[in-house]
Amino acid sequence: MAFNAGFTSFRAKDNDGAVPCALWYPTHEAPQVFKHGVYDFNVAKNAQACDGPLPLVMMSHGSGGTRFGHCKTAEFLAQHGYGVLATEHPFNNFFDDSGAGSAKTYQNRSRHMKSALDALLNDDTWGPFIDPDRIAIFGFSLGGFTALTCVGAKPYVDGLRHHIRANREFDPTFCGYEVIVRDGFDAPYMPITPDPRYKACIALAPVSGGLFPKESLQDISVPLQIWRAEHDMVLRNPFHADEIKNNLPQGCDYHITKKAGHFSYLSPVRDDVKQTLGELANDNPGFDRKAAHQDMHGKILTFLEGSLA
Numbered sequence: 001m002a003f004n005a006g007f008t009s010f011r012a013k014d015n016d017g018a019v020p021c022a023l024w025y026p027t028h029e030a031p032q033v034f035k036h037g038v039y040d041f042n043v044a045k046n047a048q049a050c051d052g053p054l055p056l057v058m059m060s061h062g063s064g065g066t067r068f069g070h071c072k073t074a075e076f077l078a079q080h081g082y083g084v085l086a087t088e089h090p091f092n093n094f095f096d097d098s099g100a101g102s103a104k105t106y107q108n109r110s111r112h113m114k115s116a117l118d119a120l121l122n123d124d125t126w127g128p129f130i131d132p133d134r135i136a137i138f139g140f141s142l143g144g145f146t147a148l149t150c151v152g153a154k155p156y157v158d159g160l161r162h163h164i165r166a167n168r169e170f171d172p173t174f175c176g177y178e179v180i181v182r183d184g185f186d187a188p189y190m191p192i193t194p195d196p197r198y199k200a201c202i203a204l205a206p207v208s209g210g211l212f213p214k215e216s217l218q219d220i221s222v223p224l225q226i227w228r229a230e231h232d233m234v235l236r237n238p239f240h241a242d243e244i245k246n247n248l249p250q251g252c253d254y255h256i257t258k259k260a261g262h263f264s265y266l267s268p269v270r271d272d273v274k275q276t277l278g279e280l281a282n283d284n285p286g287f288d289r290k291a292a293h294q295d296m297h298g299k300i301l302t303f304l305e306g307s308l309a
Contacts (some may be wrong), residue, residue, distance in 0.1 A: 003050060004031045007043035012119035014112055015091040021116050022067040024078040025129070026050045038277065039071050040271040043078075050081075055132035055308045056120075057112055058150075058198075059086035062141030063105075064097045065266075070140065072267035076297045082304070083130055087116045092142070101177050103185040106155065109146040110193040113137065117197065127165035134308040136200035138300075140265050141235070144206025144226075148244070149192040151201045152219040155211045156186045158183065163210030163239065163252065171236040174209050189216075198222060200307035202300060204265040205229050207250050208240045214247040223307040224252040229260035231284055253303055257296070259287040268293065 003026035012019040029047035033040055055075055061069045067088040074084040087206075090113050091099030099105040117135070121127045139147030149155065161181050168175045180190070204227045228241035235241070245254050257264065264281045268289045274281045283289050 003027060003079050003081060004029060004047075005043045005075040006045075006047035006049055008046050010119070010123075012087070012116040014090065014115035015160050015262070016108060018111065019090060019112050019116050020067055020088040021085055021119070022074070023083065023120070023126070024074040025054065025083045026078050026081050029044065035270070036071070037068060038273045038281070039065075039068060039267060040270055042075060049129050049219060052129035052136075052182060054081065054083045054129055055134035055304070056083040056085060056130050056136070057304070058117060058135065058137045059084060060092070060109065060113060060137070060139035060143030060146040061086070061089065062143050062201065063092055063100055064094055065140070065143070066094045067127070069266050070138070072293060073138075073297060077301070080301055085116060085120055087112055101179040101182065103180045103183040103190070106142075106145070106180055107190055109142070110149040110195070113146065113150055114193050114195050116209050117195070132197060134199065135197050136202065136203075136304055136308060137198045138202040140204040141262065142207050144203035145211070147203050147301070148206060148212065148220070150195050151198050152194045152214045153212055153221050154219070155190040155192065155214045156188065156213055157185055157211070159210030159213050159216075161210075167239060171209060171239045173234050174239070176208070200304065201225070202303065203227070203241075203244070205232055205235055205262055206241055206244060207235060209235070209245045210239070212244050212247060214249065217244070217247050218249055220248065220250070223303070224248065225255070226252050227257060227265065227296070228253045229262055229264055230256055230258050232254065232259060232262045234262035244290045255296075255299060257292055259284050259302075264289055264292065
């Protein structure tokens with residue numbers, strides 16, 4: 001660990017309104033531990049950033065999540081010299097989830113990421129610290145879907161329709177949501193906002209369910225790292241992470257987190273709030289979230305160092 005983690009926040013402008021953003025970055029100023037929601041942050045607030053240009057990781061949370069859901073991953077990356085910008089997607093977050101599962105939500109997430117990245121790079125204070133040629137995107141669950149669309153994946157809604165009809169018994173939770181199709185979306189492909197500035201992509205437990213056949217992934221040219229939770233009961237195997245891995249034309253760096261559930265990829269919370277958060281914070285017997293995250297962080301760092309060199 002060469003640095004401490006600095007932290008600040010701002011809001012980006014988007015057609016859906018304000019996009020709250022959290023920014024972690026390397027600093028030499030001393031951090032403090034303090035409670036932030038259900039997490040313990042270990043950061044120096046509004047500290048002076050280390051000299052750039054810094055590589056950057058953009059983060060997209062899962063459906064109904066927040067920009068803080070992967071705060072410990074962000075702290076780790078900042079401690080190793082990376083800027084990390086996490087967005088909070090309008091109408092699909094913990095505070096306002098009114099758009100959950102809608103076609104508009106799925107379609108607009110990649111644009112939210114572009115709006116946030118534009119705001120950061122155009123900011124007089126922060127823009128000069130970021131290396132525009134070393135930017136990666138990271139996403140969990142629906143954020144994994146978002147990350148893939150940002151690097152060129154084209155969601156195939158006809159494939160999703162077929163999956164929901166054919167696999168209600170085998171992928172019951174996801175199929176039960178009837179995402180996108182419940183809105184009457186009738187085009188075969190969903191329009192999204194790819195961004196050529198991304199040079200690498202990390203997807204944890206990403207959504208597919210027929211959305212990403214081979215044809216949908218053929219335009220992806222950046223390195224990918226994909227993670228699957230062994231005991232994911234929300235996105236059942238083999239219809240999501242495995243489906244994406246098997247359909248990628250160039251392959252990927254693929255990892256299975258043993259004994260993990262879907263939400264095991266969220267950062268560990270404080271012990272005093274675990275009981276109130278159910279499966280979001282509590283894992284399968286024999287699974288150590290903190291230890292698993294330490295291992296995952298090391299593999300993510302290695303991937304980024306190789307991909308953004």
